[in-house]
Amino acid sequence: MKKVFICGLSSILVLLQTNAQITSVPVYLDDSKPIEMRVEDALSRITLEEKIAMIHAQSKFSTPGVPRLGIPEIGMSDGPHGVNKEIDWDSWNSAGWTNDSCTAFPALTCLAATFNPELSAIYGNAIGEEARFRKKDILLAPGVNIYRMPLNGRNFEYFGEDPHLASQMVVPYIKGVQQNGVSACMKHFALNNQEKWRGHIDVEISDRALYEIYLPAFKAGVQEGGVWAIMGSYNKYRGQHCSHHKRLINEILKGEWGFDGIVVSDWGSAHDTREAALYGLDVEMGTYTNGLTLSKNFAYNDYFLAQPYLEMLEKGELPQATLDDKIRRILRLNFRTNMNRNRPYGSFATKEHADVSRKIAEEGIVLLKNTNDFFPVHKERYKKIVVIGENAIRPLLVGGGSSDLKVKKEVSPLEGLINQYGADKISYTMGYGSGPPAYDRVIPSPYNADSLKREALLLVKDADVVLFFGGLNKNNQQDSESADRITYDLPFGQNELIEDLLKVNKNLGVILISGNGVAMPWLDKVQGLMQSWYLGSEAGTATANVIAGNVNPSGKLPFSIPQKLEDNGAIAFGTISYPGDSIRQIYKEDIFVGYRWHDIKKIPALFPFGYGLSYTTFDYGKISADKKEYSIDDIIKLSFTLTNKGNLDGAETVQIYVTQNNPSLVRPTKELKGFQKVFLKAGESKTTEISIPVKTIAFFDDKAHEWVVEPDKFTFHCATSSADIRSSVTVNVK
Ligand code: GLC
DSSP: OOHHHHHHHHHHHHHHHHHHHTTOOOOOGOOOOOOHHHHHHHHHHOOHHHHHHHHHHTTTTEOOOOOOTTTOOEEEOOOTOOOOBBSSSSSSSSSOOOSOOOOOOHHHHHHTTTTOHHHHHHHHHHHHHOOOOOOOSSEEEOOOOOOOOOOOOOOOOOOOHHHHHHHHHHHHHHHHHTTTOOOOEEEEETTTTTTTTTOOOEEEHHHHHIIIIIHHHHHHHHTTTTEEEEEEEEEEETEEEGGGGGIIIIIIIIIOOHHHHHHOOOTTTTOOHHHHHTTOOOBBOTTTTTTTOOOOOSSGSTTTSSSHHHHHHHTTTSSSHHHHHHHHHHHHHHHHTTOOTTTTOOOSOOOOEEEEHHHHHHHHHEEEGGGGGOOOOOOOOSSSSEEEGGGTTTTOOOSSTTOOOOOOOOOOOHHHHHHHOOTTTEEEOSSSOSSSOOSSOOOOOOOOOOHHHHHHHHTTTTTEEEEEEOOOOOSSSSSTTTTTTTSSSHHHHHHHHHHHHHHOOOOOEEEESSSSSOTTTTTTGGGGGEOOOOTTTTTHHHHHHHTTSSSSOOOOSSSSSOSSSGSSSHTTTOTTTTSSSEEEEEEETTTTHHHHHHHTOOOOBBOOOTOOSSSSSSSEEOOSSSSEETTOOOOEEHHHHEOSSSSOOOEEEEEEEEEEOOOOSOSSOEEEEEEEEEETTTTOEEEEEEEEEEGOOOOEETTTEEEEEEEEEEEEHHHHEEEEEEEEEEEEEE
């Protein structure tokens, strides 16, 4: 008995003792403590060597944390349209896992084309759930670089040409991702608007263009989206690499905007230890040594922020304080992600995510031309529907660079059409073919173009209707990272093929799949035209739903499509403006990007920014403002009635552009400052109200270095596209 008593007593003592231990958990591990207190406590415990390890890669896509203190590694993954497959520890190769086939969501140009911020929130949450389930702490997305001209290889990853649209669409995406306890990582900060010479091209730009066009989406992501990470870009600005940039990062991002997260380099975009230490780079990622040379493996200690930085700190050549600031920011990210016990657990490659992907794809497709109600292609109207074009079958989610995905499924347009119309009604031949997926070099097409064409011309002879699926793909010099397009024309002989097909059968519609505008010499001869996108896992289902009329298209162009390349502002000023002289380039079109250029130069676009048709028609009532006069802190309430006059439910994105009547310095003819996607049943009328804070109609005075709203008259235009104003109202701002 006695023995049992002592044993019991000692176990109670042990219990009390461990209990005491549990209640005395260190502050940095105590969820009940505020994050900043936990940050300071953790910082006080980390050694210099451990700090140096935290601020650079330990592998392709992770940093080490502090194993001794139980501060976890930070795992990262591309990309903006889906969570990439697992990558090897120390190479770009696939790790060969078999549980990492994801849902591919539409490219961000498609999301932008929906003009629907609510969908962007749903998109962000879904992709955030996938990243969370795959145990990633940072999703390297979204990209928000402005679409400056139609040759940039990565425009398909971004939100188009207008800063207001990009700002409105990026904020919900970031919030959606981060509500899963996964950090978004807005990129590429900044001025990475082309792929040619991206590693070093030195951009020269006015402060007006920088602040009014290229920074707003980043600023919105920080100040409204609360983004926890930002990726520095490869290129230079004012002679300094953007990933460690005194003005861009220290003064603007962290200074003026108050960004409290981490700046991650692009992979190999760091180039100097002293600059990286002092000019705001918090985490250096890359490959092999300095991220660019493939000299050796496991070279992470050679990184600029690794051994070289430690040596300079130990010699007192660099201050400890800037290192501690980096550590604070990294710890803050840890506490917001993998050290936050309350974050959800995510989900992966589910039916729900596939439905989200399809819905966004359906809302992003843009109907550009529809003569004689070519679309929708009514099932009962036709017996023989002929589909032509490689893009009807080509996998378009692999390649293109870092947004490359290994997907659970990808429904092609042909598959979607066969599911929709039945195999007996659908005939197909390729018509044209490109090379195998390769985005680091051009591989010529292995096909015999003539025989492909002959077969296509034969097949369309007795077709009731022809659907041509063309556009670009993710190959090198198409829509792809690390190289720009070398022509504005459609590649692989598509233009000639379309012309030849039209000679055989006039009842032909074109569906372009791309992330960039293209020249369309055949436009007047085709009956129907859709601008479609890299639509993700449910591409074919979404496409067939729109073509068959199950879904009424409501997309609007997020960028202008010029008639010819020279009509674009960046191209109009010659090579110094694009692509630059291989050392530097000057954004000579300045603030006149996209429709701003078409307006001020009075050059009509082939298809203007904000343009998109519907299977129904909308009637615009006159716009009115709630007051005649406003002061700087007011909100302008605009209202108008919109009526769906057709017999089909539909949605119309009404755009509000603003003109300052007598500005003291040059301003664009008009600028997008508001938009609203209005869903209306057939015959339904709705009075819609759009609020515009007076502060948002300011221009950036680069002499005074501040945003200015001058007392003046301002005209608000209610428009269905940037080239089609339906009514206007002028108000006075005191
Ligand atoms: C690439 C891209 C960037 C990507 C990163 C990691 O070079 O520029 O967008 O997230 O490297 O793959």
